[in-house]
Amino acid sequence: MSTDYNYDEQGQFFPYFVATMLLLALGPVTYSTFAPSKQTGLQNNPRIESSFKPADYDHIEQHKRKKRKESRRIKRMTFLAIGWSLMAYMIYLILTSSALTPKIWDPYTILGISMSASEKAIKSHYRRLSIKFHPDKVKLQGNDTLESANERWVEITKAYKALTDEEIRRNYQEYGHPDGKQSYSIGIALPQWTIADGSKYWVLAFYGVMFGIVLPYYVGKWWYGTKKYTKDGVLMETAGRLFKGYEEDCDEKKAVEILSAGGLEKFKKDEKNMEGKEHIIESAIKDKVPFGVMSTLEKMEGWKRKTYGLLWAFMTRTRFEDSKLDAEKLDVAQDAVSWNNSLLAIMLAFSSTKPILSSMRINQNLVQAIPPGGSPLLQLPYFTETLIEKIEEFGAKDHWTIQRFMSLSDEKRRQLCVGKDGLTEEQYKEAIAIAQKIPILHVEKAFFKVQGEKTVTPNAICQLVLKVRVIPAGVTAPPVDPKDLEDEDPAEDDIDALIGRTSSKSKTQTKTTEKSPIPTNEVEKSALVTGSEPPMPTLTHAPFFPAATLPKWHVFLADRRSGRMIIAPMTIVQFPEPTDNFQVQTFKLQFGAPPNSGEVHFQMHLVCDSYLGTDYKTGIVLKVDEPRMFDTRIKEEDEISEPEEDSLAGLMASSRGQSVKRSSHHHHHHDDSDEEDESDTEGEEDEGSATDTDTDTDED
Template sequence: MSRDYNYDNEGQFFPYFILTMLGLILVPLTYSTFAPNKRTPISLEPSYPLRMKTGFLPPKAELIEASRWRQAKRERRIKRFLSIIVGWGLFSYMAYLVVTTKAGGSKLWDPYDILGISSGSSEKAIKKHYRKLAMQFHPDKISPTGNETIETLNDRFVEMTKAYKVLTDEEIRNNYELYGHPDGKQSYSIGIALPQWIVASENTYYVLAVYGFIFGIMLPYTVGKWWYGTKKHTKDGVITESAGSLFKAYDQVTDERRLIEVLPLGEEYKDLAKEWGNLGNDAMVENKIKDVIGKKSFKRLQEMEEGPRRRALGLLWAYLYRVDLGTEALEYAKLDTAPPAITLNNSFLSIALAYGSTAPILASMHLSQSLIQAIAPGESPLLQLPAFTSAIVAAVEQDGGKNHWTIQRFMTLSEQRRRQLCIGDGLLNEAEYEQAIAFAKKLPALKVEAAFFKVAGEKHVTVSSLVQFVIKARIAPPGADLQPVDEKDLLDEDPDESDVDALIGRKSNRWSQASAKKPAKVQPNPLAHAPYYPRDYSPRWHLFLADAKQGKMVIPPTTFTQLEKTAEGGVETLKLQFQAPPQKGEYTFVMHLVNDAYVGIDTKMNVRMIVEGPEKVMQMGAEEDEISEPDEDSIAGQMNAMRGGPVKKKGKKSDSDDSDEDDEEESDTDGEKNVQEDSETDTDTDTDEDK
């Protein structure tokens, strides 16, 4: 069968061309847009829909909301989304045309269909039917009507005659069965789905030039740009050059204020400076922040060269001290400095964790709190309360800022005393006071109820064993009237031996098969109350152990982004898993439980771990073997009875069982909290919470 390739004049195959080109573009574009972004350190997915509502609107709230919208617009890339929607719409329409359009020349030649007769008709019926058609459609007996011509009438009658002969003439029938047509092999015409100007001979060189430009230049450039874009950022979401600058600026004695001066080294601020354009004289911003940031910080700012870094640092200080810069352009620029600072700070935290020094790790975690709440390092945590200003904080603390109060301390005051300190001329009114108290009573502060070390299935922590540091805590907002903790909630039962995920410390999505039903769906944690921060943020809790003497991190942080029991008073279990030291002895650590979104709700406490040698385990095993009595109905019991030894009667509890239960009650692996420093239990914890 010969083939004839020609241009598709009717445009029948053109949808195939458009469909193919759109698929090559839309598939990678859609994947890159909707694929999970591993570089983003904080998930802003709708899995955190709740927001703490207090009714408070900060000064110039409309600018903050506008900045939030502008930031979201940058991240969502609205133009790309619109392009994807339009592209897939056109793709769907082309697919519809492909399905519904009948391709010319693809229909099979069917003699029964041509004659309009059923395939089961007899030869006599076929001849009779053909005679009727010949009388009706013979070219000599009818005249052309409408768009018909003599040629179309002749062609139709010829097709009918061929169909009749195929069904009645044996030789022609054989030809049809072999080749699918009574005339033998047929040529097959394929319409090329390309625009006509592409296949025109006079445009050959132009077409080759265009194809060479697309596939030789544009395609490699696009792929290279995409590949460079994937390598341009680190896993923390910062530009690689920015991470290098932060690495060079790392110092073991870095504090929060020094870290603020390091963050503007990021290349992200150079890109922001291009968007800012001309904001006017930087001296105007520096004059406004001169009296609030301190002499040392202002001096270091003045010593910097003029440029994007100095401008970004001045605006960042203005954001942290909530300085009104006067113009709308400067206010937008001030708010724009906060989100990149969070991302760069997370990158610095990764660097600090690699070095392991406690001071820069805590400085980075605490700076995150300051950036989210727009509170400068060293300022009072009371500034988190709605409508609280520096003047109101000074009226409450009444000590000239020497010892700042936490919100917890503020809420320990009587209602009458709080009102006396907060409400008055130049202070809060009644509605603002109620907003502040409402927020304080919702602050997600964690109260540690118990902290202990344990080894699954063992009564002691032994050398080189897999240890779990268990924290039993509950959300205790300041001023909340919590019910006493049920002692059973402070126990930590060992997982079932078949639950491999739990035994190795990996969370499992499955629930216990012994449970009658699936547990209730966990309520999502609310977004952080951050009225000055132009983005949504989900709080995180960092739990790690450190050595106070050496100033080093001992156990890297485990980060908790979702608490399973957010209801007030519900006991939450947080765990760190690590390998015990290879030498026995007593080890003292400092436990840090840090929230990265709120100031002043961190927990710091001393914990003690006693590591026993293998001889302790062997000694306990021998003691248990000596005092245990075999059951009388067991083989060991019968043999022991024959030798005159003691056996345990059926249904009778031996003294050894009682002693075992006492040992278990005294063991620290059952999750009970030790309250005495000189306790003789295997695992002990001393608590020393920061005031």
């Protein structure tokens, strides 16, 4: 057997090589592009409809279109379209070249018989074919001619003679050829000119660059790109600068200063072109920012100064004459939410209550474009600082919340809002409609419990049970059904529910539309939703923010005296029941009870990350009791049955004064006194019952 090596001069095998290389590149790119995301998109979530348009509405919409365009990944999609089109063409060439390849003469195929057929079966089959296809007996049909019939019969006869020869048939069965083992050639899917003296070095250089430089570069770029970001999608360098900026006594203003450290990657490269930009920003915001912000701004330099100024420009709703600055302002505001998620994770690790609350509340300011210390009424459309001063009677100690404003009568609200230098009737109606759609969580009941127990004991797995309702401001909700405030334990045979896993019998919907940006406990929703998915949460009403967001509520327990977070937060994103019917929602935060008995005073915080003035804070006491010792006394109500009087247990029970059953033998020999016996037995049973009652009373 000989082996020949030949090159693909006719381009017959080159499509195989190209298709293989394309598949190596297109496979991973296609999967990463179209793989299902772990997070559900927000395009289908319901919205709070409003016709209100901010002053820089055009810039905000332009920014949204830009982000949508980036999310479509035009370059990647173009690469995939061209790549798969070329792949389809290569497949077409492969199929056509395979069809043109000459086939090996196969007598088994010609006769239409299997290779396992015996010589006798071959002869029998040949006789049947001779009756049908012999030129003297064949009946010509359609386009058949006598010449084609003769050629077909020649092929059949040739195949028959080949298969009736024992050696030829064995060669076909073993080697697939009548002459036995044949030499074969190895085709190289490249034309021969690739190794010619004048071009082989160029070809080697091409392969060296592709497989030695380009491929490792892109693989390394992808790998280090995945390690470059935190789980919150923030650069590691940015997270490090946020960590360095942490302070124990951090308020909302300080949080904005820390977040400005995230602008390095955005503005460091363009630092030379920022000359004069800082002055434009500072002159535009100097009369709008709180006291102390300008002095902090003057201490900063370069990219950090610009980021800090743009953050305050966004929160004060400042417009620039420079469209590029307006676009950068929206970019920084959207990125600042991601930076704040990373900052909140850092602050949670330190467990100080004040920085944690500052980070959660600055998210409200960023989403609603309201500076720290600003009025929550600015969340309503068409409300301005001038109108709010009139409503609050300027000089009041605290700003009004939406709840306080909506608690006024409609007549009083109209008197304050509608009229000259105020709102029109249409604007007022829309503002009120929006106020009545902003979700506000009302805590109906909060208590601690241990599943399956009546008391909380040391080191037990304890749960903070929250019974809440969504009641927008100005909306009258019906009274709560007391049964809805109870928390029933699962059945003893429902093992899945007891260990906190979704059972097949009762499917608790725990699906969320958004991954929590902070380390949180898993949200356990005890309300059951059967037959349908839970309602999709409504997007945050934030007309100034350049992206769609979902409102989230963070619940955690803290110690008021030490100012420390005691129990890590739980994040509420989705409700298991519809919120428009004021259904009581149940959420549980699980943690370990203290190791010692006594009372532990917590301060519970419920903070929304999207709406100002909706936070809730209350004191709550956890009472930890010493575990009770098992009562060794036998209680009659716990007994399965009373012993008979003739048994050993019955004799011992009689000596202790406990009631016993009359034996069947005794009843059999005293038929005449059945009525007296029954009467006496009833009396004994009554005595036993009275004894049990007294015992319970003594224990109490």
